[in-house]
Amino acid sequence: MTIQVKNISFRYHETAEWVFRDLSLSIEGKGLTLLLGQNGAGKSTLLRLLNGLLKPVRGSIQVAKRDTAVTTTSEISRHLVVTFQNPGDQLFAPTVEKELQYAPFQMERENISTLVTETAALFGLTPSLSRHPYDLPPAQRKMLAVASAVSSGSPMLAFDEPSAGLSQIERSVLTKAISILKHSRMLIIVSHDFHLFLPLSDRVIALGGASVAFDGTAQEFLSVSSLLRRHGLLLPPSFRMKRLLGLPLL
Amino acid sequence: MTIDTRTKGTLTLLLCVSAFTLPWTVGALLLLSTFLLPLLSSAFRPISDRSRRAFRRFSLYAAVLAGVLILLNSILLREGTALFTFLGIPLFDGGFLFGVKTATRLLLLSFSLLHFFLSTPIRIIASELQQTRIPPQIILSLLLALHFIDRLPARIERIFAAQEARGAPIRSSFFRRVKSFFTILTPLILTSISESIDRGIALELRGFHSGVRLLDAPPSTRSSVILSRAFLTLSLLLILWRIIRWVLL
Amino acid sequence: MGLVVEIRNLVYQYSPHLPNALGGISFNVLPNTCCAILGPTGAGKSTILQAISGILRSHHRQGKAEGVIRIGDVIHQPIPDKSQFPNVGYVLQEPEVHISGLFETVAEEITFTLRTLDVPPTLHADRVRRITDALGLGHLLHRNPTHLSGGETQRVALATILVAEPPILLLDEPTTSLDIHGQMRLYEYLRKIKQTTTLLIAETNIDLALFVADYLVVLEGGQIVFNGTKAEFIQRIADFSSILAATEWHDILKSIANPRTRAEKRLASVLAK
Numbered sequence: 036m037t038i039q040v041k042n043i044s045f046r047y048h049e050t051a052e053w054v055f056r057d058l059s060l061s062i063e064g065k066g067l068t069l070l071l072g073q074n075g076a077g078k079s080t081l082l083r084l085l086n087g088l089l090k091p092v093r094g095s096i097q098v099a100k101r102d103t104a105v106t107t108t109s110e111i112s113r114h115l116v117v118t119f120q121n122p123g124d125q126l127f128a129p130t131v132e133k134e135l136q137y138a139p140f141q142m143e144r145e146n147i148s149t150l151v152t153e154t155a156a157l158f159g160l161t162p163s164l165s166r167h168p169y170d171l172p173p174a175q176r177k178m179l180a181v182a183s184a185v186s187s188g189s190p191m192l193a194f195d196e197p198s199a200g201l202s203q204i205e206r207s208v209l210t211k212a213i214s215i216l217k218h219s220r221m222l223i224i225v226s227h228d229f230h231l232f233l234p235l236s237d238r239v240i241a242l243g244g245a246s247v248a249f250d251g252t253a254q255e256f257l258s259v260s261s262l263l264r265r266h267g268l269l270l271p272p273s274f275r276m277k278r279l280l281g282l283p284l285l
Numbered sequence: 286m287t288i289d290t291r292t293k294g295t296l297t298l299l300l301c302v303s304a305f306t307l308p309w310t311v312g313a314l315l316l317l318s319t320f321l322l323p324l325l326s327s328a329f330r331p332i333s334d335r336s337r338r339a340f341r342r343f344s345l346y347a348a349v350l351a352g353v354l355i356l357l358n359s360i361l362l363r364e365g366t367a368l369f370t371f372l373g374i375p376l377f378d379g380g381f382l383f384g385v386k387t388a389t390r391l392l393l394l395s396f397s398l399l400h401f402f403l404s405t406p407i408r409i410i411a412s413e414l415q416q417t418r419i420p421p422q423i424i425l426s427l428l429l430a431l432h433f434i435d436r437l438p439a440r441i442e443r444i445f446a447a448q449e450a451r452g453a454p455i456r457s458s459f460f461r462r463v464k465s466f467f468t469i470l471t472p473l474i475l476t477s478i479s480e481s482i483d484r485g486i487a488l489e490l491r492g493f494h495s496g497v498r499l500l501d502a503p504p505s506t507r508s509s510v511i512l513s514r515a516f517l518t519l520s521l522l523l524i525l526w527r528i529i530r531w532v533l534l
Numbered sequence: 535m536g537l538v539v540e541i542r543n544l545v546y547q548y549s550p551h552l553p554n555a556l557g558g559i560s561f562n563v564l565p566n567t568c569c570a571i572l573g574p575t576g577a578g579k580s581t582i583l584q585a586i587s588g589i590l591r592s593h594h595r596q597g598k599a600e601g602v603i604r605i606g607d608v609i610h611q612p613i614p615d616k617s618q619f620p621n622v623g624y625v626l627q628e629p630e631v632h633i634s635g636l637f638e639t640v641a642e643e644i645t646f647t648l649r650t651l652d653v654p655p656t657l658h659a660d661r662v663r664r665i666t667d668a669l670g671l672g673h674l675l676h677r678n679p680t681h682l683s684g685g686e687t688q689r690v691a692l693a694t695i696l697v698a699e700p701p702i703l704l705l706d707e708p709t710t711s712l713d714i715h716g717q718m719r720l721y722e723y724l725r726k727i728k729q730t731t732t733l734l735i736a737e738t739n740i741d742l743a744l745f746v747a748d749y750l751v752v753l754e755g756g757q758i759v760f761n762g763t764k765a766e767f768i769q770r771i772a773d774f775s776s777i778l779a780a781t782e783w784h785d786i787l788k789s790i791a792n793p794r795t796r797a798e799k800r801l802a803s804v805l806a807k
Binding site (some may be wrong): 079171 | 559575684713717744745
């Protein structure tokens with residue numbers, strides 16, 4: 036399980052500003068990497084570069100030793116599946132069960148029913164397997180979009196704002212699922228919800244200034260406030276208050 | 286030559302009416318003339334790169350579909366003499382001619398509409414419609430339909446991207462792309478309808494029904510008023526003539 | 535100046551085959567105050583906002599409503615039957631739908647609201663600048679509103695309604711796509727305008743409730759389970775931890791419940807405002 040990003044530069048078209056300039060990073064093995072940054076820092080763009088939907092203008096990206104410039108997204112997805120923010124663009128099967136079966140079926144996995152059953156149980160979707168995805172409440176549809184990536188069986192998973200719009204119950208299910216999955220897969224999460232994912236993170240990467248502004252552990256991240264301020268990254272109010280009160284942050 | 290939106294709209298209406306009222310040979314000449322419109326007037330040129338790309342893509346698909354239509358008619362309408370055989374199947378000249386006539390009419394209709402919509406921003410269409418007596422709710426529905434069509438290619442691309450990101454080899458062949466398109470048709474329509482409803486509500490929440498014009502259009506010139514009335518009158522006359530012919534025959 | 539909003543025994547059923555979305559709720563929002571409506575998904579938060587805004591009646595004809603809603607001096611029985619704009623400004627939960635697709639720049643998109651209100655054109659630039667400065671949208675004015683990120687879209691959606699300066703403002707989960715910067719800017723702006731506007735905000739994010747709200751209503755399954763001041767809510771926050779995303783605040787609020795150190799007193803006063 037490896038992702039190698041080497042000196043990539045990217046912009047959407049010739050007259051646009053550079054989103055990334057000479058960015059390098061490397062992620063290996065199991066665990067949770069939290070990807071942070073202001074709106075517009077390029078977090079979602081980076082995920083699209085990793086799965087080959089976008090190609091870097093300069094530099095190279097290797098996912099499971101495959102160069103994304105010459106590998107199709109569907110081939111990369113056997114190793115890395117990315118979910119996007121809007122579940123409405125991702126759900127298209129007539130039942131929840133078929134939705135969970137879609138990815139492992141496309142990838143010709145051998146143990147499809149096991150993957151589906153385990154994923155449904157992990158995300159609390161077992162009672163809803165025969166329901167139409169659009170009959171689910173919006174928050175559960177969001178969970179289904181995340182679960183449909185997990186059921187693919189791919190060893191690396193990246194989620195773009197998986198907790199946005201979820202209320203407490205769904206957030207608890209999500210964080211519990213993440214805490215279990217991170218022991219067997221590589222997880223990359225883009226999120227503003229620090230308090231949910233920071234305590235679970237093994238590594239934090241913050242984007243800023245068209246490059247990597249910070250790369251370290253969650254504890255190190257919380258201690259470099261001046262660097263964060265320079266790149267427009269703020270801790271949420273609850274974290275700042277805890278710091279002032281001397282309460283543990285993680 | 287500059288043409289205002291109203292003149293452009295009535296000319297488009299005349300071309301569409303001509304497609305089904307005039308002889309197909311005249312229709313074929315008019316079809317060729319629609320390709321000259323962007324050269325004769327900037328008012329008919331696509332408003333963006335996206336529109337230009339859409340036009341090129343549509344032209345390709347339209348040519349292919351016209352060819353398929355002509356071929357199918359030649360095979361299925363066994364009238365006249367067999368011209369030649371295609372993969373062992375005879376093609377008849379009667380069916381071929383019928384196919385050519387039908388394809389010409391459909392192409393004239395679709396290219397006339399395409400030129401209009403690719404060269405006219407939605408808000409200008411809305412602004413013109415607001416000047417008429419059409420109720421705001423109907424104008425809103427039309428706008429939402431146009432917006433839906435406008436965003437449809439981007440939406441389809443996003444869903445294809447999501448499918449591809451979950452392992453579907455969408456880009457491996459045209460057939461796979463078509464198959465995937467049918468898979469996403471239902472959710473695409475469901476979410477688009479729901480989004481259109483919400484978009485209509487959002488416009489209502491900003492006072493759209495108060496009747497304010499979306500933009501201040503320049504006053505029409507005398508020549509454009511005469512031209513648009515002439516096009517409208519011609520269209521009505523053609524329809525009337527066609528109805529009379531049908532009743533008499 | 536803001537107007538009062540009063541809801542009395544509001545019951546709402548979307549269709550005869552469905553249970554009541556709201557089961558007889560009552561609460562008031564005084565002028566120039568902020569009330570946060572908290573609750574899990576499906577609790578009925580959006581239903582309340584839609585009922586007040588007038589779109590519930592006009593867009594769900596088969597729905598059945600009972601009760602009374604008072605907006606300023608006008609009493610609606612049971613609920614308003616058409617959009618209450620410009621008295622009531624309502625920002626929907628999905629910000630993308632506020633981007634009409636009719637305009638080529640963010641500035642034009644926001645200005646359209648002022649045109650519908652017949653605001654003199656000489657005032658447009660100033661009003662648009664004020665709201666875009668407050669929400670950090672200055673650098674986006676000439677961008678195409680359909681080509682923005684999620685957070686940018688959410689801020690533009692807010693601007694299209696806030697520019698109208700309605701006496702009552704309804705916001706449906708306004709922080710969903712915002713980063714911390716965007717959230718803090720929004721809190722600052724809302725704290726400023728609540729001196730002249732009545733705010734009603736539906737949220738799952740407890741931060742907004744704690745930093746901006748004067749009163750809180752907690753909904754569960756269409757019923758009110760809490761209705762009181764922020765101070766009262768803070769005392770009882772642990773009671774709602776199963777339905778609200780508030781667990782990270784428990785330790786903080788316990789520490790400042792009886793403030794002793796300077797930091798604790800300072801934070802207690804920040805939250806008390």
